[in-house]
Amino acid sequence: MKKHGNTIAKVEFLQRSSANLRGKQSVRATFKLTERSIAALSVLAGQLGIKQKSLFDHVVDDDEGLKMIARQFENFSGSSRRVAKTYVISRKTLENLEQVASRYNTPRDALVEFSIERLLPLLExxxxxxxxxxxxxxxxxxxxxxxxxxxxxxxxxxxxxxxxxxxxxxxxxxxxxxxxxxxxxxxxxxxxxxx
The missing domain is CATH 1.20.58 (Methane Monooxygenase Hydroxylase; Chain G, domain 1)
Known part of the structure; x- marks a missing residue:
């Protein structure tokens, strides 16, 4: 019986581990952002000496921050010129972003852009x-x-x-x-x- 319990524990561990690893797997996602937001992410990552992926994941993977942005979201003006930019991000970050966007009926691009805007004080x-x-x-x-x-x-x-x-x-x-x-x-x- 003890051997059977160890086998079940190993299988559960492997399932949790593989789910965790899939969440860290990198994917490509394209967003339409203002040039200012694109530059802010690039400059700050360079200034801090970290990869853009890490900074992007950190900013956008903040579930509470995304929810706060989505709740306050009023208008994602299309009047500003936006550029399509592809980023490498973690699968978990993308899933979280899409989940919050869907739950609050907010454009993904808006969540990303306003998340990046929160970095501007750090940039200053x-x-x-x-x-x-x-x-x-x-x-x-x-x-x-x-x-x-x-x-x-x-x-x-x-x-x-x-x-x-x-x-x-x-x-x-x-x-x-x-x-x-x-x-x-x-x-x-x-x-x-x-x-």
Missing amino acids: EERKKHEKRKMFLDKLKRYTEEGIGMLERAEKELGEDDPVFLEMLKMLKYVGGCCEAVEHHVEKGRKIENF
Whole structure:
């Protein structure tokens, strides 16, 4: 009897696991969205360093958020120019989206667009951080230039074999690498400036 119970438990586990895996399976879905919404999703995913699929799933898979949008939905104006855009999303997200759209008689595209619109405050916050990153990058560059000047003086006054000079050289190499990494992050965030 114990063996039979283990078999049933394994079958139930496999059924739950396979249903869960099917929910995570990626599918393609096309939505008609404003160019602003498309750009917002792209820019924010790039800024946060995550895939658009992950961000899209996170935003649209929020069941309570979708229901709130659907309840408040009054008019999905067709006057704004919309573009068809295909996204790779999880099957679970798509099923949830279609379920809420059907239950509240709301266009899928409207739910997606208004879900993305909820990201705009986060995008604005990221834009402010980007401006601060640029300021810190400028200060880092000045700091590095001052360090190079000090290193040159140390080499002249102490010699290139002096332990203090060598430690300063190591430090500046490390700071230079950090400065390059910061510059890379700032460059990656340039898209947000034009949004």
